Amino acid sequence: MSVTTASLSEARLRRQRTRRRISSTKLMLSVLAYGIAVLFILPYLEMAVAALRPASQLLAPNLLPSSLDFHNFTSIWSTGFGGNLVTSLLIAGGATVLVLAVAIPAAFYSARHRFRGRGVFLVLVLATQMFQPASMLVGIQREFLNFNVGSSTLELILINAGFNLAFAVWILNAYFASIPVELEEAAMLDGCSRLSALGRITLPLAAPGIVTALIFTFIAAWNEFMVALTFTLGQSSGRQPLTVAVNNYIGQYSIDWGHLFAGALIATVPVIILFALIEGRVVGGLTAGSVK
Amino acid sequence: MTAVATTPKRRLAGVKQALRPLPWIGPAVALIVAIVLWPVVVMVKTSFTNIASDGFSTGGAGWKNYHSLLQEPALGGVVVRTLLWVALVVGVTMVIALALAQLFNTRFPGRRIARSALIAPWAASVMVTALVFRWALDPNSGAINVVLHAFGIVHQMGSHQADWLGSPGTAMICMMGVAVFVSLPFSTYALLAGLQGIPDEVHEAARVDGAGRWRSYLSVTLPLLRPSLLVATLINIINVFNSFPIIWEMTRGGPGYSTSTSTTMMFILKQSWVGESAALSVANFVLVVIIALAFLRVTTKDGGLG
Numbered sequence: 001m002s003v004t005t006a007s008l009s010e011a012r013l014r015r016q017r018t019r020r021r022i023s024s025t026k027l028m029l030s031v032l033a034y035g036i037a038v039l040f041i042l043p044y045l046e047m048a049v050a051a052l053r054p055a056s057q058l059l060a061p062n063l064l065p066s067s068l069d070f071h072n073f074t075s076i077w078s079t080g081f082g083g084n085l086v087t088s089l090l091i092a093g094g095a096t097v098l099v100l101a102v103a104i105p106a107a108f109y110s111a112r113h114r115f116r117g118r119g120v121f122l123v124l125v126l127a128t129q130m131f132q133p134a135s136m137l138v139g140i141q142r143e144f145l146n147f148n149v150g151s152s153t154l155e156l157i158l159i160n161a162g163f164n165l166a167f168a169v170w171i172l173n174a175y176f177a178s179i180p181v182e183l184e185e186a187a188m189l190d191g192c193s194r195l196s197a198l199g200r201i202t203l204p205l206a207a208p209g210i211v212t213a214l215i216f217t218f219i220a221a222w223n224e225f226m227v228a229l230t231f232t233l234g235q236s237s238g239r240q241p242l243t244v245a246v247n248n249y250i251g252q253y254s255i256d257w258g259h260l261f262a263g264a265l266i267a268t269v270p271v272i273i274l275f276a277l278i279e280g281r282v283v284g285g286l287t288a289g290s291v292k
Numbered sequence: 293m294t295a296v297a298t299t300p301k302r303r304l305a306g307v308k309q310a311l312r313p314l315p316w317i318g319p320a321v322a323l324i325v326a327i328v329l330w331p332v333v334v335m336v337k338t339s340f341t342n343i344a345s346d347g348f349s350t351g352g353a354g355w356k357n358y359h360s361l362l363q364e365p366a367l368g369g370v371v372v373r374t375l376l377w378v379a380l381v382v383g384v385t386m387v388i389a390l391a392l393a394q395l396f397n398t399r400f401p402g403r404r405i406a407r408s409a410l411i412a413p414w415a416a417s418v419m420v421t422a423l424v425f426r427w428a429l430d431p432n433s434g435a436i437n438v439v440l441h442a443f444g445i446v447h448q449m450g451s452h453q454a455d456w457l458g459s460p461g462t463a464m465i466c467m468m469g470v471a472v473f474v475s476l477p478f479s480t481y482a483l484l485a486g487l488q489g490i491p492d493e494v495h496e497a498a499r500v501d502g503a504g505r506w507r508s509y510l511s512v513t514l515p516l517l518r519p520s521l522l523v524a525t526l527i528n529i530i531n532v533f534n535s536f537p538i539i540w541e542m543t544r545g546g547p548g549y550s551t552s553t554s555t556t557m558m559f560i561l562k563q564s565w566v567g568e569s570a571a572l573s574v575a576n577f578v579l580v581v582i583i584a585l586a587f588l589r590v591t592t593k594d595g596g597l598g
Binding site for chain 1: 310312313315316317319320321323324326327328329330331332333334335336338347392395396398400401402403405406407408409410411412413414415416417418419420421423424425427428430432433435437438439441449473476477481530531533534535536537541555558559562566569570573576577579580583584
């Protein structure tokens with residue numbers, strides 16, 4: 001009797017000890033994870049610190065200035081930054097609307113119907129996801145030189161929409177395919193037309209996919225730099241989106257770091273928040289088809 | 293009876309049937325063809341055209357653009373740097389991402405918040421991130437140099453030693469570091485998704501069979517992680533190969549072409565030698581297509597389509 005209690009309590013003691021050891025490694029691991037997490041946002045904190053440095057301490061060799069100054073954030077608007085913000089909103093917003101308008105019908109139809117050329121279409125979509133403007137910039141530039149659409153904003157809307165379309169079709173196709181067709185059929189039995197069944201049943205159910213495609217396209221177009229630089233470099237600065245405009249603070253002999261980082265911060269914070277909203281779903285979309 | 297199936301009426305119905313997807317699929321196909329595929333044709337044509345420095349075409353050039361590209365004295369160095377750039381950045385990224393994914397897959401309080409901090413470099417414009425690092429590497433006042441100085445690694449602020457972007461060798465290493473930094477979030481998340489797809493029973497079975505932690509990782513986790521590892525690696529290869537903003541913002545690819553990869557060289561060439569730049573673009577594009585084909589093979593092998 002006493003033997004069993006002794007061995008029982010010994011077992012309990014051992015279990016407690018392992019639990020404590022596990023929790024101490026767990027503590028170490030979580031401290032490490034927090035440290036790494038801080039490391040990943042450190043450059044953006046440094047950007048904020050640089051933008052908030054008083055002009056007299058801009059180039060002081062210290063990590064934190066002795067005081068903060070919001071002057072850069074108020075004076076930046078007199079450098080024409082508002083116009084660049086509007087241009088960026090037009091380009092990213094226009095590209096997003098165009099992508100959704102074109103991608104939703106294509107993704108829905110290819111998810112619901114077997115038709116001749118469906119395989120070719122899906123391979124086209126999957127393959128063009130791999131194409132980026134960087135490796136065909138000369139071709140894009142020459143094409144638009146010959147086929148003048150008149151405004152660089154419109155050109156950038158078309159180009160950003162074209163290069164982000166494939167991902168949107170791909171992720172939406174997966175969403176539509178996961179919604180049972182019976183739900184639409186039931187709605188049609190209840191008197192819905194085919195289109196209103198789509199609008200009332202399918203689209204709301206696919207909302208998470210649509211939001212993902214929307215945010216992803218918006219951020220990609222908002223952050224795009226190489227094509228925007230190529231198409232708006234010689235233009236009046238108001239036609240330039242933020243990514244290009246921020247570079248105007250880099251002069252030949254000196255750099256206006258204060259305004260540069262104030263502008264960069266204004267351009268960056270909203271997209272980090274937007275991206276955080278869909279973080280979990282984007283990877284699933286990017287690797288859909290192979291990682292299930 | 294079925295022998296008369298191809299009456300004109302039936303054929304018309306067949307055409308109608310074939311055209312039915314058009315209003316749904318047509319706009320998407322048109323946009324992809326016009327914006328993504330047609331530039332490839334234009335690019336190939338441009339590479340065989342004489343383009344004056346004012347941008348006007350002055351007739352066919354045959355293989356002249358390719359010849360002058362091959363005679364660029366900087367080309368050899370650029371090719372070597374491009375290979376090193378892609379291999380080192382993707383290799384280091386994947387190794388670190390494997391460790392990070394493992395770390396962020398363990399349960400600990402506040403994991404969600406810690407994880408979402410990881411995405412900052414993915415969401416922010418790469419151009420902005422590159423500029424922050426250029427600022428932080430400033431030889432006189434940059435934060436990285438301030439820290440290195442405090443640890444005694446940088447002996448004097450403002451010295452030649454602190455000017456990391458000033459010489460091509462150290463500049464390349466710094467820029468590779470930035471490229472790894474911006475590639476890590478996507479890679480880590482892709483591997484996290486892969487890790488979450490592995491059922492716990494598999495690890496338990498390995499433990500029952502007497503496998504240690506390291507052994508079970510090597511022979512159970514890693515093989516099961518293969519698909520996500522492959523996809524993430526291929527996407528990274530394409531992204532890193534096409535990467536432009538980091539080098540552009542930190543050194544402009546210079547002095548000369550001494551810190552250029554083939555993507556930045558193409559951009560610099562484009563400013564005065566459009567035809568030659570097109571020739572280099574064609575070479576870059578062919579490489580990307582080969583990588584994309586490899587990607588297609590990997591992703592469609594298990595019937596992943598549809």
